[in-house]
Amino acid sequence: MSDQQTPNTVTFTLDGQEVTVPKGTTILRAAESIGIKIPHYCFHPGLSSPAMCRLCLVEVEGWPRMAPSCKETAQDGMVVFTNSELAQKQRTGVLEFYLVNHPLDCPICDQSGECDLQDYVFEEGREHGRGREPKRVLGRDDFGGDVLFNGDRCVMCTRCVRFMREVAEDERLCVVERGNRAVIDTFFEEGLEGSPYAGNIIDICPVGALISKDFLHKARAWDLDRTPSVCPSCSQGCNITLQVRDDLVQRLKPRENLEVNGWWMCDFGRHNYEWMNRTDRTEVPMVRGQEVGWADALGDLLQALKDAKESVKAVTWAHAPNEEMGLLSGLLAELGGGEVVYRSPRTEGEVPLPGFPLLARREDLAPNVNGAEIFGFRRVGDNNSQGGLDELAGHDGVLIVVGDPIEDYGEDFGSKAELYVYLGSYQSKTASNAHFVLPITTFAEQEGTYTNVQGRVQRFWPGVRSPASARPGWLILGALVAELTGTEAPVSADQAFAKIAEKTSEFGGITYRDLGPRGAVAGKPAGVSGD
Amino acid sequence: MPPTVKVMRRPEGVRTSFLRATLKGMALTFKHMVNPNKITVQYPEERMEITPRWRGTHRMETHADGRPKCVACGLCPTVCPSNCIRLVGGEDDQGNRYPIVYEIDEFRCIFCGMCQEVCPVEAIHVGVHYENAEYTRDRFVYDLDRLMEQDHPTSLLWDPSDPKSE
Numbered sequence: 001m002s003d004q005q006t007p008n009t010v011t012f013t014l015d016g017q018e019v020t021v022p023k024g025t026t027i028l029r030a031a032e033s034i035g036i037k038i039p040h041y042c043f044h045p046g047l048s049s050p051a052m053c054r055l056c057l058v059e060v061e062g063w064p065r066m067a068p069s070c071k072e073t074a075q076d077g078m079v080v081f082t083n084s085e086l087a088q089k090q091r092t093g094v095l096e097f098y099l100v101n102h103p104l105d106c107p108i109c110d111q112s113g114e115c116d117l118q119d120y121v122f123e124e125g126r127e128h129g130r131g132r133e134p135k136r137v138l139g140r141d142d143f144g145g146d147v148l149f150n151g152d153r154c155v156m157c158t159r160c161v162r163f164m165r166e167v168a169e170d171e172r173l174c175v176v177e178r179g180n181r182a183v184i185d186t187f188f189e190e191g192l193e194g195s196p197y198a199g200n201i202i203d204i205c206p207v208g209a210l211i212s213k214d215f216l217h218k219a220r221a222w223d224l225d226r227t228p229s230v231c232p233s234c235s236q237g238c239n240i241t242l243q244v245r246d247d248l249v250q251r252l253k254p255r256e257n258l259e260v261n262g263w264w265m266c267d268f269g270r271h272n273y274e275w276m277n278r279t280d281r282t283e284v285p286m287v288r289g290q291e292v293g294w295a296d297a298l299g300d301l302l303q304a305l306k307d308a309k310e311s312v313k314a315v316t317w318a319h320a321p322n323e324e325m326g327l328l329s330g331l332l333a334e335l336g337g338g339e340v341v342y343r344s345p346r347t348e349g350e351v352p353l354p355g356f357p358l359l360a361r362r363e364d365l366a367p368n369v370n371g372a373e374i375f376g377f378r379r380v381g382d383n384n385s386q387g388g389l390d391e392l393a394g395h396d397g398v399l400i401v402v403g404d405p406i407e408d409y410g411e412d413f414g415s416k417a418e419l420y421v422y423l424g425s426y427q428s429k430t431a432s433n434a435h436f437v438l439p440i441t442t443f444a445e446q447e448g449t450y451t452n453v454q455g456r457v458q459r460f461w462p463g464v465r466s467p468a469s470a471r472p473g474w475l476i477l478g479a480l481v482a483e484l485t486g487t488e489a490p491v492s493a494d495q496a497f498a499k500i501a502e503k504t505s506e507f508g509g510i511t512y513r514d515l516g517p518r519g520a521v522a523g524k525p526a527g528v529s530g531d
Numbered sequence: 532m533p534p535t536v537k538v539m540r541r542p543e544g545v546r547t548s549f550l551r552a553t554l555k556g557m558a559l560t561f562k563h564m565v566n567p568n569k570i571t572v573q574y575p576e577e578r579m580e581i582t583p584r585w586r587g588t589h590r591m592e593t594h595a596d597g598r599p600k601c602v603a604c605g606l607c608p609t610v611c612p613s614n615c616i617r618l619v620g621g622e623d624d625q626g627n628r629y630p631i632v633y634e635i636d637e638f639r640c641i642f643c644g645m646c647q648e649v650c651p652v653e654a655i656h657v658g659v660h661y662e663n664a665e666y667t668r669d670r671f672v673y674d675l676d677r678l679m680e681q682d683h684p685t686s687l688l689w690d691p692s693d694p695k696s697e
Contacts, residue, residue, distance in 0.1 A: 018571065106604075217620045
């Protein structure tokens with residue numbers, strides 16, 4: 001923000017501070033930019049503002065009445081008070097009205113702990129209610145899909161109605177009746193079933209009126225550890241938060257990134273997390289059926305690779321991060337070249353989100369198809385990520401498997417291989433012939449990057465603890481490459497990425513510093529965008 | 532320098548009578564026999580009265596139909612400083628939230644009473660109770676049924692005549 005006043009900015013006073021913002025900025029957004037939070041329900045940055053919750057009213061000097069800050073744009077010379085006596089009194093009064101029919105069932109409400117009504121009433125509400133009338137009771141209503149509606153808790157902000165109208169463009173919700181009797185409802189029996197983006201209304205609901213059936217009573221909001229990550233369910237790479245309790249992923253929530261997914265994510269990705277909690281894991285390094293330590297395993301493997309320097313074939317999958325793919329490709333180059341194939345599930349047709357054209361559930365149902373293409377891997381197998389490996393199954397040279405559990409092949413996979421190395425997170429019958437079984441961490445347990453459909457490289461962070469002996473794939477491959485080339489082995493994902501970026505022109509010299517929490521498009525490093 | 536021990540020799544040839552000391556002790560005994568202010572309690576025939584603010588092993592309150600009052604809100608495991616409460620919530624067939632698993636490890640518990648204080652539905656209580664002996668250690672992890680079976684009085688936590696401790 002520059003202090004120089006140009007015709008495109010306005011300067012006004014907000015709680016005694018001079019603020020300069022671009023013309024057309026609302027008071028609420030201007031306040032957010034200097035760290036002043038104005039309570040609000042109906043306003044959401046991705047939706048229109050109807051200014052109907054009456055909670056964001058601020059006092060403007062010289063104006064006859066209070067102004068809704070979510071709608072009112074800042075003007076030159078305005079003097080705004082968000083925390084004056086009048087503004088506070090107004091908020092306390094509005095909050096009292098919100099509680100007239102609210103059941104105050106926070107102990108059994110899933111929103112408890114992340115509820116805006118709870119927060120605002122705690123901060124500025126009256127200590128005791130004055131209502132003497134019985135509360136209106138609506139009970140709960142199954143809206144279809146994953147959404148459960150609890151009308152008593154609703155504050156009528158209509159974010160859900162506006163999301164379905166403006167962003168999903170699939171108008172299935174509306175406000176029924178008026179005034180005191182107003183309630184959100186679906187049309188007849190139609191419900192939200194089959195609407196691919198309906199889960200977002202659970203996220204944007206500021207209270208516990210719309211809750212997820214999948215998450216119902218599973219965990220309290222304050223028990224969850226939140227880790228920024230990237231959705232692994234398609235090549236769009238929506239920015240998400242892994243919400244984890246006791247090392248089990250409980251739910252996925254979208255994370256704001258205006259260049260990828262806005263504030264949204266699709267229900268397919270949202271509910272595709274159970275596999276992250278799989279327990280049939282590889283846990284200790286095995287060399288020819290014997291449990292060994294990592295140092296011995298890597299030493300033996302290095303010797304075996306040096307002895308068998310011929311005809312290498314490798315297979316991986318599109319769930320592998322860039323670091324793993326890049327170093328696998330580097331390892332093969334050191335072993336005298338060889339082909340890497342990968343498999344990835346695919347579906348017909350994209351599922352776009354009409355109100356946010358950048359976002360769609362893409363055809364490739366794996367996060368790093370673009371990364372595999374950048375490294376020149378060849379795609380095999382069908383649309384269910386099955387088959388295509390017949391040539392490798394009977395390969396008699398060196399066979400390296402990274403990530404893919406290859407569950408569609410039998411126990412004779414790799415039985416003819418001179419050296420069969422299986423780097424995987426999951427136990428698999430196809431690994432039974434492997435000379436080396438090395439446990440690697442899953443994407444939820446390690447740091448790394450994915451390249452999405454736009455060519456944007458995005459980081460993810462570890463949110464779950466891995467089995468004690470599992471190591472990230474890039475650490476193992478990086479150590480092997482380093483030993484073969486006589487260079488220093490990467491000890492962090494940052495170094496691993498730097499190692500592959502210097503050899504891969506498509507990444508255009510970007511580093512982890514350039515990526516930040518929002519990622520950067522390969523080839524044109526952007527500045528670190530703020531979180 | 533090595534430590535040295537000085538040995539005191541008992542004086543030889545001196546006769547000591549214990550009669551005076553014995554009489555003195557018996558005099559005290561007889562004095563207490565006739566003393567009207569007896570303070571020894573004949574436990575277990577007699578029991579001391581314990582304060583209503585006593586914080587002992589827990590008890591779960593139940594509804595009239597025998598369901599636990601607990602709604603599995605998760606506040607007691609959150610507030611518990613010794614992390615001794617394990618709670619898994621769920622929904623019963625009538626759509627009520629209830630604890631599927633509710634366990635308190637009484638060995639880890641420090642009897643601070645914060646679980647009772649924080650409970651929004653007055654379900655979990657610390658009890659006015661002290662006889663907890665068991666034959667095995669694992670009997671000290673009280674599960675939901677055990678907590679509901681307890682019938683001792685529950686703690687008041689604060690003095691009813693001075694609830695704000697003023």
